[in-house]
Amino acid sequence: MGADQVASDDVVLLGRLRDGDDAAFGELYRRHSPMVRRFALSMQRPGIDVDDVVAEVFLRVLRAVRSGRGPRDAVRTYLFTVVRRVLAEWVAARRDELMNSDELGEHVPRQGDHQVTQAERELLARAFSRLPARWREVLWRTEVEGHRPASIAQQLGLTPNATAVLAHRARRGLREAYHQASEVPVGRARRCLRRV
Structure with missing residues (x-):
């Protein structure tokens, strides 16, 4: 399956998800979670669990799409951006801790x-x-x-x-x-x- 076909399928899945189809979210997760996990691992920060990052990223995407925002296309780019944002927020929050x-x-x-x-x-x-x-x-x-x-x-x-x-x-x-x-x-x- 080519990159154009994946992108086209993602647009269809996003449309279904906006219409309330939970199965579409499951399919987006299955398609992209391994890639999101690899990307998060490449940017890993000490003390932050990669699986928690992946879960948070997909939760934010689901909320965004359900509220009428979120990606319309270029799902991978959007997911990478959310990974960066989640890691930045969590690293900043850890700086506020007195000690681990x-x-x-x-x-x-x-x-x-x-x-x-x-x-x-x-x-x-x-x-x-x-x-x-x-x-x-x-x-x-x-x-x-x-x-x-x-x-x-x-x-x-x-x-x-x-x-x-x-x-x-x-x-x-x-x-x-x-x-x-x-x-x-x-x-x-x-x-x-x-x-x-």
Whole structure:
């Protein structure tokens, strides 16, 4: 199949998708996800899962097309642009993190300091409880029980891509909630400094 035929078929699939045909989205995904994955791998950034990037890219394309925007033709070019945008956004978001989990582990006391361990657990539990129920569910299933997003998608009533995106957002939300829970309010910090 030549490049012109692929492009022509993509235009037909996009038209069907705009008309609400979910099977057309599945076909676009099957056609282009291997290429999107290879492209994302070629631009890979440390700490960013390529499968999460692919899922996010196709989710954004689906939303764009369903809302009347998105590509009309040149699907591959559009997908590459979305890959670049997703990676840029996620890299920028990671810059805002104080430390990654490996760095955090280096600063936690190696000895079993029960009070420190208990405080960390309480912070994590508080952060987890602040998340929306859907995020808590997907985090529990993926991070605690060890399921891959694709294996629990049907139980959650989502596509495998949407489940991967949900899991990624839930992890990011937990990280943000944990940082917020661990911050000492300014007034309290000043009172502590006065005592020292």
